[in-house]
Amino acid sequence: MGEILQYLLSGLTSGAIYALIALGFTIIYNATEVINFAQGEFVMLGAMFMATFLGKLGLPLPVAFALSVGLTALVGLLVERLTIYPARRASTITLIIITIGVSILLKGLAMFIWGKDSLPVPAFVGEKPISLFGATIIPQSILILIVALASVLGLEFFFRHTTTGKAMRACAANRLAARLLGIRVEPLIMLAFGVSAGLSAVAGVIISPITFATYDMGTMLGLKGFAAAVLGGLTSSFGAVAGGFLLGILESLAAGFISSAYKDAAAFVILLLMLFLKPEGLFGQGEIKKL
């Protein structure tokens, strides 16, 4: 019993991270129909900034947190303005290749700035594990869950109750119609990259005390976040969050009961099963296309 609970708890922790990254994918996909392969690098940047501001400079936690997320969001805005916007008339596949280029570029830049070694980040809260029905959980994991849930709720509030958020949803639903209603689409696409990057940075920041920050940490996290987004249907934000948690838990159970060596493969076996059995994702709507 304690064993299963232990796996569930660690699955929830990594699930929260995947959920945030998956949400980032969904936001950009909804705005542009582009699958942003640089998403994982935003996670890495969040963690790297945190290592600098909290680990090295010793700034107060909230300041370091805000700076890391804010700067990564700024990078997201810049990425859109400098690489996606100039190529906005190109085909989707060209745009996707551009995001791959951006991913390689950001990784190279990070290696240049921070080096190849992984950088330590001090724990935000106490390091003493808490016992819970025979399982243990470190306080950082609880913090991860709380921050992730708060971010998801905050984002939901932004999309449902602010004019900008509603405009972004309108653009995602039908760009042309949104334009006809007088919504300027281009700034919103840029904003989508900013929000998405910021959200992924949150994931990178809160996971950094556990995994530390390395220049190449983004690739696998990005791929798993993408798997979670596909699991949730790629367009639905609720789906992305559910997909993230589901992926985290299933992966943790697979690692515990089958083999931890194949942990990284488990997420993608789940992805393949999902694609073959229910291709529109858990919560996505089947595509209905007019000829």
Place this chain on the structure above:
Amino acid sequence: MKTNYLLWSLLAVGLFSFGVLNTNDYFFNVLNVLGLNGLIVIGLALLMGYAGQVSLGHAAFYGLGAYTSGILTAKYGLSPLLGLFAAQAVVLASALLIGLPSLRLKGHYLAMATLGFGVIVHVIFKETISLTGGPSGLVGIPPLEVFGFTFFSSRQYFFLIWAVLLLTLLFSLHLAHSPFGRALLALHDSEAATQALGYDTGRLKLIVFLLSASFAGLAGSLYAHFAMFISPTSFTFLHSVKLVTMVVIGGVASLWGALIGAGVLSVLPEVLTVFEDYDVLIFGVILVVIMIFLPEGLLKGLTTIWQKRKFHGQTQDSLSR
């Protein structure tokens, strides 16, 4: 097709004379890698440019070809030629397993499925240590031996790899201009219209996918014997992405463009090594810049610029006259 024959013959003559005249093994090695990438990319260009499907897991087929050949010859003493055929069987079976369910559906399901497949296969290469040697790689792969002739030197592999590539290219050019290739192009434009013409589009897509996987597997087998050592780092998701990038950077709907893309992306890292740790950074910048300014790829982008300049020159001429 006439221009194709001409270009093909020029390429063949050029390569042959280079193979005879060049004595520097480094150039042979670079060109061998280029040729192997080219072989994979020809298949990928058929899949992407003609069938309109993207594969993000071709490094996995490349790796399955290499590891099947490598393991069977190094550990079980099978002859390289038999190993190569076994590798083809493994590659085709796994491509069928991935392609069959995902190509029934419309949309980019193949891209997602191959992405997942690629990561899984890479983890298997890394973790089944007793079979693959794990992260430290598989050693002791014998050189390729066909009917008593053994390929040893880089030059011999140069002739072999490029002969295989030229034949594959000729075959693919013919395929692209056959009724089958036309059906694929139609499929690229409208799946519904192609179905209405009586084509089984799912089957068309599957055949091209199997063909492209088979090319990648063949490249893998050749690579294993040429390098005599393989490790999982050659078959990552990043390599799959790089292969797709070669096709796109050259220009999606052209086999020649894909070869140019393979040439650029295989030679560029060699050139960029002078920048040492910055090479990745510069590679990323070049990739982004090409895609922003020549979104239809190097081949088409550059020919358009060329034609514009020529046209511009002509109007200038006629004005001055």
